[in-house]
Amino acid sequence: MTDRRAGRPRSLARRLVVLAAGWSLAVLVVAGFAMTHQFQKAALNRFDRDLSELREGLFSQAMIDPDGGVSIPDSIDQRAQRSLSGKYWQVDTLLANGSFEPEVRSRSLDEYLLAPPPRSMPIKPGKPVFYDTQGPLNKPLRVTAYLGKLEEDAQRRTLVFMAAEDRSPLDSDARRFAYTAATALVILMMGLIAAIIVQVRIGLEPLFALSRDVAKVRKGETDQVTGEYPSEIAPLADELNALLAHNQEVVERQRTHVGNLAHALKTPLSVMLAESQAQPGALAEVVNRQALAMQGHVEHHLRRARAAARSQGQRERTQLSPVIDELARTLERIFQDKGVVIDWDAPDDVFFQGEKQDLLEIVGNVMENACKWARRHVRVVAAEAGPRRLIVTIEDDGPGLPPGQREAVLKRGERLDELTPGSGLGLSIVEELAKAYEGSIRLEAASLGGLQVTITLPRAET
Amino acid sequence: MRVLIVEDDPDLSRQLKLALADAGYAVDHAPDGEEAQFLGETEPYDAIVLDLGLPKVDGVSVLERWRRENVATPVLILTARGAWSEKVAGFDAGADDYLTKPFHTEELLARLRALLRRTAGHAAATLSCGELRLDPKAARASVGGEPLRLTSLEYRLLHYLMMHQGRVISRTELVEHLYDQDFDRDSNTIEVFIGRLRKKIGPDRIETVRGLGYRLVALEGEAAGS
Numbered sequence: 001m002t003d004r005r006a007g008r009p010r011s012l013a014r015r016l017v018v019l020a021a022g023w024s025l026a027v028l029v030v031a032g033f034a035m036t037h038q039f040q041k042a043a044l045n046r047f048d049r050d051l052s053e054l055r056e057g058l059f060s061q062a063m064i065d066p067d068g069g070v071s072i073p074d075s076i077d078q079r080a081q082r083s084l085s086g087k088y089w090q091v092d093t094l095l096a097n098g099s100f101e102p103e104v105r106s107r108s109l110d111e112y113l114l115a116p117p118p119r120s121m122p123i124k125p126g127k128p129v130f131y132d133t134q135g136p137l138n139k140p141l142r143v144t145a146y147l148g149k150l151e152e153d154a155q156r157r158t159l160v161f162m163a164a165e166d167r168s169p170l171d172s173d174a175r176r177f178a179y180t181a182a183t184a185l186v187i188l189m190m191g192l193i194a195a196i197i198v199q200v201r202i203g204l205e206p207l208f209a210l211s212r213d214v215a216k217v218r219k220g221e222t223d224q225v226t227g228e229y230p231s232e233i234a235p236l237a238d239e240l241n242a243l244l245a246h247n248q249e250v251v252e253r254q255r256t257h258v259g260n261l262a263h264a265l266k267t268p269l270s271v272m273l274a275e276s277q278a279q280p281g282a283l284a285e286v287v288n289r290q291a292l293a294m295q296g297h298v299e300h301h302l303r304r305a306r307a308a309a310r311s312q313g314q315r316e317r318t319q320l321s322p323v324i325d326e327l328a329r330t331l332e333r334i335f336q337d338k339g340v341v342i343d344w345d346a347p348d349d350v351f352f353q354g355e356k357q358d359l360l361e362i363v364g365n366v367m368e369n370a371c372k373w374a375r376r377h378v379r380v381v382a383a384e385a386g387p388r389r390l391i392v393t394i395e396d397d398g399p400g401l402p403p404g405q406r407e408a409v410l411k412r413g414e415r416l417d418e419l420t421p422g423s424g425l426g427l428s429i430v431e432e433l434a435k436a437y438e439g440s441i442r443l444e445a446a447s448l449g450g451l452q453v454t455i456t457l458p459r460a461e462t
Numbered sequence: 463m464r465v466l467i468v469e470d471d472p473d474l475s476r477q478l479k480l481a482l483a484d485a486g487y488a489v490d491h492a493p494d495g496e497e498a499q500f501l502g503e504t505e506p507y508d509a510i511v512l513d514l515g516l517p518k519v520d521g522v523s524v525l526e527r528w529r530r531e532n533v534a535t536p537v538l539i540l541t542a543r544g545a546w547s548e549k550v551a552g553f554d555a556g557a558d559d560y561l562t563k564p565f566h567t568e569e570l571l572a573r574l575r576a577l578l579r580r581t582a583g584h585a586a587a588t589l590s591c592g593e594l595r596l597d598p599k600a601a602r603a604s605v606g607g608e609p610l611r612l613t614s615l616e617y618r619l620l621h622y623l624m625m626h627q628g629r630v631i632s633r634t635e636l637v638e639h640l641y642d643q644d645f646d647r648d649s650n651t652i653e654v655f656i657g658r659l660r661k662k663i664g665p666d667r668i669e670t671v672r673g674l675g676y677r678l679v680a681l682e683g684e685a686a687g688s
Contacts, residue, residue: 145476252534260550262542263515263543264542265565266542266562267471267474267475267542267563268471268563269563269564270474270563270564271471271473271474271477272562273566274474274477274481274566274567275473275477277566277567291564295564325611325613325658326550326554326611327546327550328613328614329550329553329554329611329613330546330549330550330553330611331552332555332613332614333557333558333559334553334559334560336580336601336614337576337580341614341615342613342614342615343615343651343656344613345651356547357545357547359545360545360546360547360550361545361546364546364549365546
């Protein structure tokens with residue numbers, strides 16, 4: 001809840017995916033840049049090495065003409081002979097004032113001149129420099145220059161040997177590499193994220209399984225969290241089970257306490273009632289009235305205690321047919337003087353979603369009522385009714401109830417004096433219990449002639 | 463008529479003793495489970511009024527032991543515990559009637575009278591078929607000494623089958639003997655009852671003879687009975 005308000009990621013899965021995706025994105029971006037950079041460096045090194053070869057060739061093959069000019073044999077580089085081919089060379093003289101005077105240059109340069117090394121890159125004898133500049137047709141050029149003197153040069157000129165090449169193929173190679181690398185990395189990235197999502201799903205599956213199991217406990221299909229869990233979650237499942245058991249135990253204990261208290265009061269109440277009824281008088285009358293009131297309270301709170309325990313008991317499920325069998329046997333004994341015969345039918349695979357005690361109370365009271373009013377015959381039929389519902393129909397062959405009175409019968413129990421044993425129909429208790437289970441009870445005329453009570457209750461999934 | 467009252471509350475015991483003595487019964491009293499156990503097994507009572515919440519041994523255990531020891535005395539349970547689960551447990555332990563506190567003394571006396579009248583009437587021999595026993599006097603049946611828990615229609619069905627054991631009995635015959643005249647009869651329900659009875663007494667004791675009906679037999683190795 002607080003998470004939601006603070007806007008932090010609520011989903012564990014999302015958190016794991018975002019973290020892993022963020023990290024791998026960072027790694028891939030860095031790797032991409034590093035690779036591209038490394039590639040460019042390697043390619044440039046190679047390029048520079050080729051240029052250095054030409055430059056060294058210039059230095060080693062340069063000759064002084066008889067007229068004192070510098071000459072380079074045409075054979076030094078084939079490409080440099082074709083006009084604007086992209087491969088160039090040039091030899092300058094470095095004058096004392098620091099300016100450069102061109103001596104000779106390759107044919108490919110046509111009327112263009114190579115720019116000498118910039119001032120920012122001072123050139124020293126014996127140490128070649130590399131720089132970028134613009135060449136013919138505004139093409140980017142890579143240039144290497146070397147400062148040297150020729151032995152046979154009578155003028156002892158300081159010569160600058162420059163070799164240059166159009167570097168745009170190099171740049172486009174680097175760009176293509178960067179594109180390819182980026183595409184590959186994006187695909188890799190997406191694959192990684194997909195793999196992470198799958199991994200998180202599979203990794204968290206035991207948690208989802210646990211939550212499904214807990215839901216089962218709540219629905220009453222099981223009373224413990226069962227199933228095999230990995231060692232990280234198994235302690236949680238064990239703790240959950242311990243908590244469930246503890247809860248159950250506490251509720252049971254409370255219920256027993258309340259029950260014991262209420263039942264303990266019944267014997268003294270019996271004595272007071274019998275005693276006060278045996279000796280007429282003003283005092284006896286007051287005692288009798290108050291004892292009856294106390295009895296009402298005891299019954300009321302016993303029912304309340306059971307209802308409170310019920311919210312805990314939702315996870316229990318009770319097979320219907322043994323309960324009806326038990327009740328039929330018991331009631332036939334209770335009503336054996338009358339010779340009531342109970343004919344029942346219930347499928348074995350119908351389960352009530354709730355406690356056995358409550359089912360006994362609900363169906364028992366209605367069946368007892370039917371036996372009370374029946375001449376000879378009571379029929380009980382149970383069946384499932386649609387998804388998650390079951391119905392129990394109880395008919396008798398007694399006098400029945402006119403339609404107008406049926407509503408009133410359910411309300412009668414609300415008055416205390418109707419709660420004494422043997423009076424009233426006990427159906428109000430049944431309705432109260434059934435409603436606590438979101439069930440209902442309906443009164444109709446029975447095909448056997450008497451009253452038919454239809455009880456609808458929640459059914460547990462089988 | 464001699465009646466045993468098992469009740470631990472002294473005031474209630476006194477009241478009950480007075481009321482029963484006034485009604486003409488000879489009354490003994492046991493204040494706890496142990497004494498009740500002993501008196502019930504040694505003295506020939508005509509009826510027993512039994513409280514369930516007793517010191518030393520609880521009422522249901524006392525009753526179960528009496529029934530195991532073949533004490534057939536009719537027992538009326540008188541208890542504060544009125545939930546159906548408790549009533550069912552009481553009758554399953556072998557009770558003949560059940561009254562919840564608080565109660566009216568007149569009602570207790572009426573129930574006791576009915577109980578005594580009921581047990582006086584019957585007199586019939588015990589039927590047996592192998593391990594299966596049926597006592598028409600107490601309307602009880604057992605398999606190998608374990609009491610069977612039968613509804614009255616199941617009991618009637620078993621009774622009829624035992625009286626005619628070894629013979630094939632058709633469904634129509636069963637329907638006619640099982641139900642009263644004013645029952646609406648449906649021979650299909652016989653199958654339901656046979657199925658339920660088989661579950662309680664063991665599946666092989668009732669044979670289905672196709673097209674003819676059913677037959678009750680002793681299992682192999684058991685001696686067939688009367």
